[in-house]
Structures are given as structure tokens and as C-alpha cells.
Amino acid sequence: MAVAAIIGATGGVGGALTAALRAQGDFEVEAFSRTGAPSLDVTDEASVAAVAVALAGRDLRLVIDATGFLHNTQFQPEKSLRQLDPAHMLHSFAVNAMGPALLMKHLLPLCPREGRFVFATLSAKVGSIGDNQLGGWHSYRAAKAALNQFLRTASVELRRTRPEAICVALHPGTVDTRMSAAFSKSGLDVRAPEVAAADLLRVIDGLTPAHTGGFFDYRGQSLPW
Numbered sequence: 001m002a003v004a005a006i007i008g009a010t011g012g013v014g015g016a017l018t019a020a021l022r023a024q025g026d027f028e029v030e031a032f033s034r035t036g037a038p039s040l041d042v043t044d045e046a047s048v049a050a051v052a053v054a055l056a057g058r059d060l061r062l063v064i065d066a067t068g069f070l071h072n073t074q075f076q077p078e079k080s081l082r083q084l085d086p087a088h089m090l091h092s093f094a095v096n097a098m099g100p101a102l103l104m105k106h107l108l109p110l111c112p113r114e115g116r117f118v119f120a121t122l123s124a125k126v127g128s129i130g131d132n133q134l135g136g137w138h139s140y141r142a143a144k145a146a147l148n149q150f151l152r153t154a155s156v157e158l159r160r161t162r163p164e165a166i167c168v169a170l171h172p173g174t175v176d177t178r179m180s181a182a183f184s185k186s187g188l189d190v191r192a193p194e195v196a197a198a199d200l201l202r203v204i205d206g207l208t209p210a211h212t213g214g215f216f217d218y219r220g221q222s223l224p225w
Contacts, residue, residue: 001028004062005055007040007103009033012177013122014066016197024201027062030055042067042099045106052106060110062204065103065121069095070140077137089139096143101150104167108158111165118204119154123147123169123215130224148215148225155213166207171217172196 004021008014009031018031032040038050042065071077075088100121111117126137127144148169155167174189175196191199199218206220215223 001059002026002061003028003030003055003058004064005030005032005051005060005107007032007042007051007063007065008067010035011066011068012193013172013175013196013200014064016193017064017066017200020194020197020201021062042102043094045102048099048102048106052110055107055110059112060107061112061115061117063103063107063119064200064204065100065119067095067099068122068124075139077140079136081138084138089142092139092143093146096140097146097150100147101154104150104154108154108165108167111158111162113162115164117162117165118207119165119167120170120200120204121147121151121168122172123151125171125217125223128215128224145225151215152213152225159209159212164209166209166212168204168207168211168213169215170200170203171215171223172200173218 004027006018009018010033021029124144151169203220
């Protein structure tokens with residue numbers, strides 16, 4: 001049976017994606033997280049490599065990276081340049097950019113040479129340089145922009161040997177999770193994780209190799225870099 005791997009499966013969106021795919025029954029779903037076995041911390045390359053070993057030799061057809069970092073008790077999104085902090089920037093880049101890049105390094109080589117394969121990573125619209133009209137959130141914006149470049153570059157390399165493979169960055173919108181709760185102000189379209197997961201899977205189902213290297217929102221609309 002074809003295998004789908006969800007990275008960050010204990011998060012709000014990751015958990016909803018895992019449940020939705022298992023309910024569909026089209027894939028054997030493998031869910032990975034820091035609390036799972038094997039434990040996966042995207043900032044620890046050895047743990048990423050261990051997941052690749054666990055998936056090697058199987059018919060891997062879908063990987064969704066649902067990891068990400070916006071804030072915690074130590075770091076909050078910056079409102080101005082005065083709030084830039086090297087430790088905050090390093091942590092944001094480690095989770096939001098380096099981590100997904102390590103996933104691509106170790107999991108994309110498992111992509112079958114023939115047939116449909118999708119690698120989708122959850123980016124964010126605020127990572128779009130062309131769409132940035134408000135400023136702020138410097139570390140998160142820059143890290144997600146870096147993620148988009150990693151994804152785009154990986155898609156070019158993968159296409160040379162696996163022309164049917166698809167690599168995309170997806171913006172899930174504002175989802176009702178712990179990560180976004182403090183910033184879900186009135187007027188935003190805040191959606192339940194189950195709704196967001198259904199939207200994302202619908203977009204993934206509609207992708208073709210012509211979409212590889214692209215950046216799309218949860219409605220399937222292309223976003224500027």
C-alpha cells in the first residue's frame with residue numbers, strides 16, 4: 001500500500017491531516033513527531049535520518065511537513081527592528097527553514113522514480129516578500145521566505161531525475177491552534193484544523209507536475225514569492 005508520512009503529527013494541523021488521511025484509507029499513514037517512535041526533531045539531523053531509514057524500501061507517495069514555530073514563552077513575533085534577538089532568529093530559522101530543508105535532504109531521495117509523489121511543506125503567506133505590506137514578524141517572515149527558497153531549489157533538483165514528482169509550499173491560512181490563538185483577532189478567517197486539513201488535501205489532490213516548485217494557499221491560488 002502507498003505510504004503517506006506526516007511530519008509534526010501532534011500539532012493542530014498535523015494531527016488533523018493524519019486523521020483525515022487515515023479516514024480516507026488511500027494510504028498507510030505514518031505519523032512522526034518529537035513524542036513518537038522514532039522521535040523526530042527536525043532540528044536534529046540524526047533523528048531526521050532515522051525517520052528516512054524507517055521509511056526506506058516502502059512505497060512512499062506523500063510527505064506533508066506540518067512543523068513550524070511562531071512563538072513560545074521566551075520569544076514573541078517582533079513588532080519592530082528594535083526587538084530583533086539573535087537567539088530568536090536562530091531558533092526560528094532552525095525550525096522553519098533548516099528543519100524542512102533536512103527533511104528534503106533525507107526524504108526526497110526516497111521518492112519513487114516513476115509515478116505520482118508529493119512533498120508539501122506548510123509555509124505561510126507572511127513569508128511572501130512580494131505580499132509584505134505590513135512589516136513586523138521579522139524572524140518568522142524571513143525564515144518562511146528561506147523555506148520557500150529551499151523548496152523551490154529542491155524541486156528543480158528533483159525534477160531532473162523524477163519528472164512526475166511534485167514539491168510545493170502551502171499556506172494553510174489562519175487555523176485555530178495553539179500557535180495562532182494569540183493572534184486570531186476579529187476579522188480574520190480562522191478555521192478549524194479539520195477544515196484546514198480538508199482544504200489542504202483538496203489542493204494536494206489537484207496538483208500536477210506542472211505545479212512543482214510553487215507556493216499556493218489553501219484554496220489552490222498561487223502566491224507571490
